[in-house]
Amino acid sequence: MACLLAQYNSGDILMKYSNVIVSGLCMSMVSLATAAPTEVPSDEPVTLRIISSMATRQFLTEVIAQFAQQSKYQVELESVGGVDATKRVEAGEAFDVVILSANAIDKLIDSGKILPNSRIDLVKSGVAIAVKEGAQIMDVSSEETVKQAVLAANTIAYSTGPSGVYLTEVFEHWGIAEQIKDRIVKVPPGVPVGSLVAKGEVELGFQQLSELLHLKGIIILGPLPTDIQIMTHFSAGVPLKTNQQKAIKVLLDFLASPAATEAKIKNGMEPI
Template sequence: MSYRFVAASAFLLAACGGAQAADITVFGTVAAKSALEQIAPAFEASSGHKVTLHIATTGELKSDIEKGAHFDVAFLTAAALDDLARQGKLDAAGKVAVARSGVGVTVARTASKPAIGNADDFKRTLLAAKSITYSAQGATGPTMKKIFEQFGITEAMGAKTVIISKITAPQAVAAGQAEMGFTQISEIFDSPEAQLAGPLPAEVQVYSTFSAAPSATASDRAAAQAFVNALAQPAAKAILKARGLEPL
């Protein structure tokens, strides 16, 4: 029996029964890109609905929603969803907490993995690195700046930090723009040219929680809620876990 069939069968429990097929636009954060690209086809197969994924950073998607962009489901950080709910953009009653992700360290596929097992090793590795990188958008930048401050190395790291905006940290590392990068662990799983060296040490790790909710103006409220509910099913949780996210 194929994995696709098993997954589709499992998602059937969360689908819309005999409801008429609908087109659903899902705004999904880049941290969940590969997971959503597997979950959406399984949901389509079981429900008959058509899912269109629009993937970008949480900040970009939140801005689009605030400007009036049409969507049926948003899968973003919990903080962003809560803010959008306060603005009346989401149906807060339909929100589901889906997963969390920690920050990971990425290096080129051909590079040796650095010592990052504890805070002391991590500090030494940071100071020894020729260059590091992280995105100007999202939560990773503030997390790393806080760690630098905690370690007392803000000035030392500033001179060798490459801030990126158009590409991901794994892409920057793979392209040779930096020796080491930092981003959500799930994003590192998506890069064929970079590898996950490991998560940040437990002493300094910071998790981002991701939730999903239907739009307050969803084209088909029942179909949108069905997709949200499907994200909490065992089949979806298995996919999320395999792609570097921790299901809740």
Template sequence: MPRFIVPALLFLVAGMLSADARDLRILTGAGMSMPVRALAADYGKRSGAQVTVVSDTAGGVQKRIEAGEAFDLVIGTQAVLDALTRQSKVSATHSDLAQMVAGIGARKGTAKPAIADARAFKATLLAAKTISYVDPASGGITGVFFLSQADQLGVGQEVRAKAVLKPNGTGVADAVASGQAQYGVTLISEMLPNAGVTVWPLPDDLQMSTIYTAALASDAQNAMDARALLDELSGPRGRDASIKAGLKPVSH
């Protein structure tokens, strides 16, 4: 057998495998990363699609897409997806998935802080030595939200003086677990994966109302798998995964 036949066959097989592989690229807000990654990994195993999940702050997701980063499915805040729709970056059809739930985290083993209501939460913030939250400059809406709540409580200046700023919620959780910060305030879904942190939801009168929603890219290269995964995220399995991640599912 001529020597060139084996390399030629290998090249042909590699080409066939490459053609069969279906890439599915997802951009998601960090607060939805936990349920999205769980369902995406399972979907990839069952479907054969090569799924890539990239998470960032809400503002970071928007900047990535506006800069031309390729994606098939995006999960972000309603405000971000509305902006991307106006730019014709995503489909005008959006699917609401879950409501953000903000919480306060402390190092594992720490007693639950007083957060039963706004007055108790204010006292806890004043007594805290250090508080970590997402730097608003990074594009994360939880930092903006937390500071607005602190300002409404009349302790915004004090909170800023104790700040341990991080680029994302994962960094906030790490700061708390390592002892760099006494408390961390961000999305529960961003702190739960860190075993060194215990987290409690903020009181209802201080809670977030922001919704995570999803849409396909206007020029999605793999719309078939993107739609199939979105159906799962919008269905019972997505609901269960969102609850497990500390998010509040929305009614469809």
């Protein structure tokens, strides 16, 4: 492991997030045949271009490497902040597959950038809490202890994605939002919260477990307690203008198959 784990070792954390039964992972791709442009025949090797959020980068990198070994298709993966990825798709940049939070995919469908009915749910991921290696270890096993840890921290950071919006609501519900507002460090899209924690720029960081697991210089205190945990679903969608339907279907079937389960769990996510 690249980071130290306090209270939970990697097995403990991943078991907490991966106690699921994998079933029903095959999804319909009928819309690709009916709504998308006709695939262009070619003797040239097919390379699929994917854009994803940072939360899914590790598992996608691993699974795509497996896919490339077993198929005739190649894949170029670019992982950026979810906000930036959405803006680029909205602006019309060409991709063959988009993998973002389910809510973001739905909005892109509504705006006409993603094919209706092409959404395939791949994984879900929860939020964990981290401090810098060598910092005081705090109890985060209950809602109250997390609240006290937040109140004790001089600086706090969380992502700009769905989990960050949720945490803002939690702090408001606790009645401490005004008290801690000057301690919140705004993190630019695509910048890992854990990297700021590792540098000592932030005392207490909240981020997707999948993004924290492989970072050096931090201690993962544990996941958010069950009663305040938020699970973000990440889904794939197919852009309206792609012309590689056959290759895309093969790739998405693989990403949603049991063959990808081990990589998902190992990287702090749960299959859906």
